[in-house]
Each structure stands twice: as structure tokens, then as C-alpha cells.
Amino acid sequence: MSAPIDTHSVGPRPSSIAPSRTTRIRSPTEERGESVVTTDQFGVTGQTAIVTGSSSGIGRAIVERFAADGASVVVTSRDRENVEPVAQAINERADEEASEGESGRAIAVECDVTDRAAVEALREATIEEFGSVDMLVNNAGASFVADFEDISPNGWKTIVDINLHGTYHCTQVIGEGMREAGGGRIVNIASVAGQRGSTGMSPYSAAKAAVINFTTSLAANWAEEGIWANCIAPGLVATEGVRSQMGVEEGAGTIDRAEANRRIGRPGEIADVTQFLASPASSYLNGETITVKGVPRLGE
Numbered sequence: 001m002s003a004p005i006d007t008h009s010v011g012p013r014p015s016s017i018a019p020s021r022t023t024r025i026r027s028p029t030e031e032r033g034e035s036v037v038t039t040d041q042f043g044v045t046g047q048t049a050i051v052t053g054s055s056s057g058i059g060r061a062i063v064e065r066f067a068a069d070g071a072s073v074v075v076t077s078r079d080r081e082n083v084e085p086v087a088q089a090i091n092e093r094a095d096e097e098a099s100e101g102e103s104g105r106a107i108a109v110e111c112d113v114t115d116r117a118a119v120e121a122l123r124e125a126t127i128e129e130f131g132s133v134d135m136l137v138n139n140a141g142a143s144f145v146a147d148f149e150d151i152s153p154n155g156w157k158t159i160v161d162i163n164l165h166g167t168y169h170c171t172q173v174i175g176e177g178m179r180e181a182g183g184g185r186i187v188n189i190a191s192v193a194g195q196r197g198s199t200g201m202s203p204y205s206a207a208k209a210a211v212i213n214f215t216t217s218l219a220a221n222w223a224e225e226g227i228w229a230n231c232i233a234p235g236l237v238a239t240e241g242v243r244s245q246m247g248v249e250e251g252a253g254t255i256d257r258a259e260a261n262r263r264i265g266r267p268g269e270i271a272d273v274t275q276f277l278a279s280p281a282s283s284y285l286n287g288e289t290i291t292v293k294g295v296p297r298l299g300e
Contacts, residue, residue, distance in 0.1 A: 041281040045070030045104075048130040049278065050122065052113055052170060053140030055082035057239035058189065061267035062137055062274050064090065067104040069275065072130045076122060077140070080110035113140045113166030119173045126174075132181055135278045136174050138167040138211075139189040143204035143241070156203045163207035164214075171218065175227065183226025187277045188215050189270070190233045192293050208233075212289050219287030228286050230277045235293025236264045263294040 049066050053059040055077040063073040067090045075083040075090070087108035094103040107129050111122040126133050142162045144155070167188055178184030193201055194208025215231040222229065238255060255266050273292055276282055 042276060042279045043069055044135065044275060044278055047134040047278075048072045048074075048126065048132055049135035049137065050074040050076065050126055050133055050170075050174060051137040051139055052111070052166070053077055054137075055079070055086055057241060058234065058237060058267045058270045059137070059139040060086055061271040062139065063106065065268070065271040065275055066135075066278070067094070067106055068102075069104070070102055071104045071135070073104060073106045074109055074122070074126050074130075075106050076109045076111045078110065078112045080108060083108040083110070113138075113170055114161045116169050116173070119169045122170075123174050123177060127177065133174055133177055133184065135185045135187070136170060136178070137187045137189065137274060137278070138170055140166050140170075141189065141191075141204075141208075143201055145200040147200060148202045151203060159203035160207045163204065164210045167211055167214065171229075175222065178227060179222065179225045184228075185278045186215075186218070186227060186229040187274050188212075188229070188231045189274075190215075190231050190289065192233050192235045192291060195233055195289075195291065215289065216287045223286055228277075228282070230282065230285055230287065231289040232270060232273055232277070233289050233291045233293075234265070234270050235291070237267055237270060238264055239267060261295055263297070265292065265294060 044066055047066075049063070049071050051059050051063045051066070051073060054063045054073075054075045059077075060075075063075050063086065067073045073087075073090065075087045077083050087106035090103070090106035094105050097103045107125065109122050109125050111118045113119060123133065140162060142159060144159070146155070171186060171188075175184070175186065178186075188211050190211045191198075191204070191208040193205040194210075194212050198205045212231055212233065215229050219227075219229040255262070255264060257266065257269065270292060273290055277285070277290070
């Protein structure tokens, strides 16, 4: 980007070439025939999104953000009774704002992402209701804290199945429709644990590391078919899961987004990055992982 011109140092323009007050000077970007980036580039209005694990926490923040921006959303988790209130609240807001036509609508679908047939049913329910799928956010996940030597084969398999194999099932099944339709955007939610490991969470760390590398491979495989695939690695986020497993009592409502010096975030801050990756604003980003963890810990 060219540096801005200091108009105080270049002196007045000769009157013969000075533009009138009503003349609009085209920017260098426009002169090159490129579009000017506006906030419209970050919008997802009119799109349809499936967000797995969206009954609470980060997933709920994402569906609420997408719907508020005008996207149709599918709220899904293993328990229908948990997703129905989320979808209902979104639809109530859409009804309230119907005259303005801004908010998108939602449906609630029960889906265990480790069950291939359930994922196929999720895709069909979405297409039946909204006609297509433009965005997939693989957010469903699970973890527990235990020393490695105490983890049973079933415990290991359960965590890997949900975090890694669930991402595989949803991406392959739902991505098929995206490819047939000419493209789409996939955002995988990983973790900083997948980048540097985590004490007491070895199966979770291993699965999230695999998701990060899977994202890079997927982007290379499907880019020619119009698919963008990117990943987010959140650090500590104030969710119920973090509170119950890690003993972090700080709630999202007490976190000041204007504070730069912190290492815990709000679910909405992950939703911000997700919307960026799901929108045209991230058009030159494919196969990458964005780490969202606050201030760096130097020396780590």
C-alpha cells in the first residue's frame, strides 16, 4: 500500500489543476481497476451456514453472529433440546426485524458428527430448508483432563473421533455439495493445544494438530473447485467447558474487549475471526491457521 501524501509538505496545488470541492479523486486502487474494500467485504448476508457444536460457547456465538448479519444458519449438536432454544431465539430476532430484513433465520438439527448417517441427514435437512450450503464451520469438539498414562483406549478414541473424525465426516459429506455448487468456505476450529501441546490433554492436542494439518491439505486439494478452507486456533476462551475443566471462573461478560493485555477471550471474538474467514474479505487466505490467544507469552 502506498504511503499517504503529507499535504502540508507539498505546498498548494496550482489553481489551474486544483480540483473543485465536488470532484472525487480516484484512488490508486481504483485506477488499477481493483475494487475498493468496504465493510461489505466482511458480510455473509444471503449465505447458508452449518455450524457444528453450536448449542453453546464458541459455536453459539458464531451462529448468532452469522444470523445477525443476514445468513441462514443451522444450529446443531448431539442433543436437540440444547439447539432448539438457540434457533428459536435467532428466529424471534428475525421476526422482530422482519421489516428491516436484516437478520437470517435458523433451524435446529440434532447431529452426532461421528455418525456418518447423521451427518448426511444434516446435509439433507439443510438443503431441504435453505436450498444449499455455502459455509461449514467444524466447531464440534470434546476434551477431558487426565495424565496420559491414565487415558483408556476408549477415552482416547472418543476424543479423536469427535474432534478429528467428526471434522472429516462433515467436510467430506457437506463439502461434496459445495463442490457441486461451484464452491464454498470451510472453517475448522482447532486450538493452540494443537500447535504446542497441552499438559493433561494429549488426545485433544493430537486431534487438533491433525485438524490444523488437514486444513492445509484440504485447501490444496479443493482450491480448484472453489473451496476455501482455513482454521482458527483459539487460546483460552471463557466458555462453560473451560470453566468446568480448567477451573477458570472468569465469565465472558467480565472480559473487556478494549483491554490489550489479556490471555482470555470471549466467544464472540472467535466469531469475529470466523466471519472474516467465511467472508470475501479473506479471499487471498486459503489453507492457513489463525492463532487467537491474546498477548504473546515470550519465551514459550
